[in-house]
Amino acid sequence: MRKRFLPGWLGGAVLAPIFAAVLSGCDAPRQQVTVYERDAVPERLSDWHVVEVIDGALTPNSGVTPYDLNTALFTDYAHKLRTVWMPAGSSAKYGNERFDYPVGTVLSKTFYYPKDASGAVVRTDDYSSDYIEGRAGEVLDLENVRLIETRILVKRADGWQALPYVWNAEQTDATLEIAGDASRLQLVDASGESAAFTYVVPDANQCAGCHADNHTQKAIMPLGPRARHLNKDYAYATGVQNQLLHWQQIGYLSELPEFDGIPHNADYSDTSLSLEERARAYLDINCGHCHNPAGAADTSGLMLAHSEQDRRRLGLCKPPVAAGTGSGNRLFAIVPGAPDKSILNFRIESTDPGAMMPELGRSLVHEEGTALLREWVASMTGSCS
DSSP, X not given: OOOOOOOXXXXXXXXXXXXXXXXXXXXXXXXXXXXXXXXXXXXXXXGGOSEEEETTXXXXXXXXXXXXXXXXXXXXXXXXXXXXXXXXXXXXXXXXXOOBOOTTOEEEEEEEEEBOTTSOEEOOSOOTTSBOTTOTTTOEETTTEEEEEEEEEEEETTEEEEEEEEEXXXXXXXXXXXXXXXXXXXXXXXXXXXXXXXXXXXXXXHHHHXXXXXXXXXXXXXXXXXXXXXXXXXXXXXXXXEHHHHHHHTTSEESOXXXXXXXXXXXXXXXXXXXXXXXXXXXXXXXXXXXXXXXXXXXXXXXXXXXXXXXXXXXXXXOOSSOSGGGTTOSBSXXXXXXXXXXXXXXXXXXXXXXXXXXXXXXXXXHHHHHHHHHHHHTOOXXXX
């Protein structure tokens, strides 16, 4: 559906192009990234010139850098291509908790699924077939994947703006959908079993709500591209390099400290690491943006961000603020050794809108994540009596 105007709450003024400085030797010359004013954002994703479909592939523009996270937010088994772009001559200022991004920064996150020969979307942790040969981690092969949505997060002088774009059936472009969207999909697993679910694209207000990790200030902030999540290697076209060092090298990050002082979240799937590290990393990225002392779930008293050290605030033998369906009629957030008696496990394993956690962003249960948290709780000793 075409949008003829934007709601007044988007505010702003006139169109303002800002151009990238670096040309890629791999791509033909293209119009460079354009940053639009708040009330003049384009209806088509392609008009940003951040990622575009070229010759059957979703291709980031020159100067647009892909990145990944140690542990990512679960979104119904969707794969994600994340990118960052900053105006020429500007860089983000390093901070342990968050970076100070320059005005004009554009972050993109494209959600997609691998697809089989029938066109059904596939549940897999294997990314190897997602990309064009020789462009792994960068250029998506549309013969092998189905694009669902691309979210744009753009830094304004007065803060960040979140914009959801939904891909058309032809996979040629995506359209701004301020009100969000929903798609009925069939997800096929490795055994060939198929499960129907509704993939929900959040509306602009929901995007803003989740990205405001300080509930009092209500300011939108990037959640993924922070030091502890970015502190990992990435296989760039130029070779494997730590992402923070790469950002520094290309001029996207300043004031990077010595590596000993940089936080690092675990990869939740890395079984060589401790259960504690893996579970805490999973809870941090999936729940910590709300469950922190300033977050939307602060009144719950359950604090799941990476920095929390108080075991009771982390949920150990902590009773719920309110009983009922949201607690599954269980008595404590975490009962040591007993995931089947723990509210935390109940909520993460639920798909009931009145009980599930997170409240937005998924329709399915993340089997691997819930298995990890069950193992973590089961490993705890002690009792709540």
